[in-house]
Amino acid sequence: MKKVEAIIRGNDFDRVKNALKQIGIVPLTAYPVQGRGVQGGVPPYDLLPKMKLEIVVKDKDLEKVVDVIIRNARSGTPGDGKIFIIPVEDAVRIRTGERGNEALY
Template sequence: MKKVEVIIRGGDFERVKGALKQIGIVPLTAYPVQGRGVQGGVPSYDLLPKMKIEIVVKDKDLDKVIDVIVRNARSGTPGDGKIFVIPVEEAVRVRTGERGNEAFY
């Protein structure tokens, strides 16, 4: 399992969320954040509004999820965002006690 952390422009969120739903990735956590990357043209300490999405996916779905996010968030200009992939050692569904791949989807 992998945790995919995504930071994108807020205006791209609904499109990305809809595209993920179309490939069967419905469970996610999202919240507004502020931050900045290394894009030029922005005063050095200004923070920009972004959306952060967190998704835990099965290893077999990782490439598909990344491709969908990139296709739906890329404008080709600085500030499109970043995707971080983090290993997940375990997942547990609190309600049932299911573990591993059975704990999500």
């Protein structure tokens, strides 16, 4: 299992979210963050508001999810965002106690 952390523009969040649902990846967690990229912010702002998405996926779905995020968040201009991939050792669905891949979606 992998955690996909994507930091994207707030304006792209709905499109990314809908595109993920269309490939069958419904579950996700999101929250607003502040960030700076390589260029920093745009003066006079040091930090820019972004949206962070977290999606814990099965290994077999990883590249599909990364690809959908890229295709729906890329404008080709600076600030399109980043994706980070982090290992996940286990998952639990609290309602049922299921663990691992079975607990994800």
